[in-house]
Amino acid sequence: MFPKNAWYVACTPDEIEHKPLGRKICGEPVVFYRGPEGAIAALEDFCPHRGAPLSLGRVIDGKLVCGYHGLEMGCDGKTIAMPGQRVRGFPPIRRYPAVERHGFVWVWPGDPAQADPAKIHALHWAQDPAWAYGGGLYHIACDYRLMIDNLMDLTHETYVHADSIGQKEIDEAAPTTRVEGDEVITSRFMDNISAPPFWKMALRSNHLPDDQPVDRWQICHFTPPSHVMIEVGVALAGKGGYHAAAEHKASSIVVDFITPETETSIWYFWGMARNFKPDDPALTAAIREGQGKIFSEDLEMLERQQRNLLQWPGRNLLKLNIDAGGVQSRRVLERVLAAEQGAAAGGRDVAPEAAA
Numbered sequence: 255m256f257p258k259n260a261w262y263v264a265c266t267p268d269e270i271e272h273k274p275l276g277r278k279i280c281g282e283p284v285v286f287y288r289g290p291e292g293a294i295a296a297l298e299d300f301c302p303h304r305g306a307p308l309s310l311g312r313v314i315d316g317k318l319v320c321g322y323h324g325l326e327m328g329c330d331g332k333t334i335a336m337p338g339q340r341v342r343g344f345p346p347i348r349r350y351p352a353v354e355r356h357g358f359v360w361v362w363p364g365d366p367a368q369a370d371p372a373k374i375h376a377l378h379w380a381q382d383p384a385w386a387y388g389g390g391l392y393h394i395a396c397d398y399r400l401m402i403d404n405l406m407d408l409t410h411e412t413y414v415h416a417d418s419i420g421q422k423e424i425d426e427a428a429p430t431t432r433v434e435g436d437e438v439i440t441s442r443f444m445d446n447i448s449a450p451p452f453w454k455m456a457l458r459s460n461h462l463p464d465d466q467p468v469d470r471w472q473i474c475h476f477t478p479p480s481h482v483m484i485e486v487g488v489a490l491a492g493k494g495g496y497h498a499a500a501e502h503k504a505s506s507i508v509v510d511f512i513t514p515e516t517e518t519s520i521w522y523f524w525g526m527a528r529n530f531k532p533d534d535p536a537l538t539a540a541i542r543e544g545q546g547k548i549f550s551e552d553l554e555m556l557e558r559q560q561r562n563l564l565q566w567p568g569r570n571l572l573k574l575n576i577d578a579g580g581v582q583s584r585r586v587l588e589r590v591l592a593a594e595q596g597a598a599a600g601g602r603d604v605a606p607e608a609a610a
């Protein structure tokens with residue numbers, strides 16, 4: 255179960271640069287491409303002629319041309335032309351609201367009437383030249399909520415990421431979780447510890463010594479439907495930790511957009527936004543490579559966990575205090591889903607009367 259009346263990251267602009275992209279989002283097969291004047295278009299990935307996926311076609315002059323028999327589709331879901339045929343009676347296909355913003359293409363798989371671009375997740379760093387961003391995409395065969403659990407409880411770093419960002423002090427510093435409206439925030443602070451390898455690299459990149467004790471923090475922010483932004487960093491010990499002045503610390507934001515493909519698979523857009531040395535593309539590439547390696551370590555764990563859960567659906571799972579971030583995030587999601595379903599049911603009740 256996932257909210258449908260929400261903006262999800264569908265793809266990055268480079269994925270639709272040369273050809274249309276077919277991608278299932280929240281159970282809906284969608285084709286993304288650039289229509290007239292380069293605007294993002296998102297349609298049902300289904301040709302009204304014989305049901306071929308339109309994503310196997312080509313974009314010519316902003317029109318999506320079916321790769322099977324040449325039907326020309328407009329970005330409003332209405333057929334424009336087809337060689338040798340009259341197209342007026344062709345049934346339209348579904349159009350999805352889609353917007354390009356903050357370096358991503360966003361799609362709204364639910365009720366188009368409610369799709370307000372002002373509700374797209376704000377990324378304050380996206381247009382700020384003081385920040386740099388690098389990231390990637392993984393397809394993972396797991397329920398999107400397992401990834402939210404994973405990101406809202408970083409205790410797993412000690413075990414899953416032992417060689418990079420894990421360290422035993424993570425286990426020893428208990429996280430605290432609070433809920434502010436629909437946002438869940440889990441924080442962990444580790445003072446006077448030695449920096450793990452990834453952060454030693456970041457300190458050196460920031461012209462700071464990597465052999466001195468540091469204060470380290472991880473502050474995970476969940477917001478529905480499935481965005482997790484994690485403020486992470488280290489400061490030389492005793493300089494104020496999270497609040498230390500910029501010259502004493504290396505910090506960044508781990509960016510996680512989790513888009514359900516099906517009930518048990520996700521498109522996982524991961525990345526890191528940093529506000530040190532933003533003009534250094536080699537550093538962006540090095541961080542991206544390091545992060546990609548670290549996040550690939552979660553992939554196997556989550557897919558195997560999902561398989562276990564499918565095999566033994568009745569097994570009770572434990573909820574420990576380290577799980578509070580994920581548990582609270584699921585509660586927010588349940589609330590959002592209940593509201594969405596309540597509104598849909600209410601709408602259905604009203605409809606026959608309104609029609610009468």
Ligand code: FES
Nearest residue numbers: 301303304320323
């Ligand atoms: S299936 Fe698309 S044109 Fe025939």
Ligand SMILES: [Fe+2]
Nearest residue numbers: 410414549552
């Ligand atoms: Fe992880």
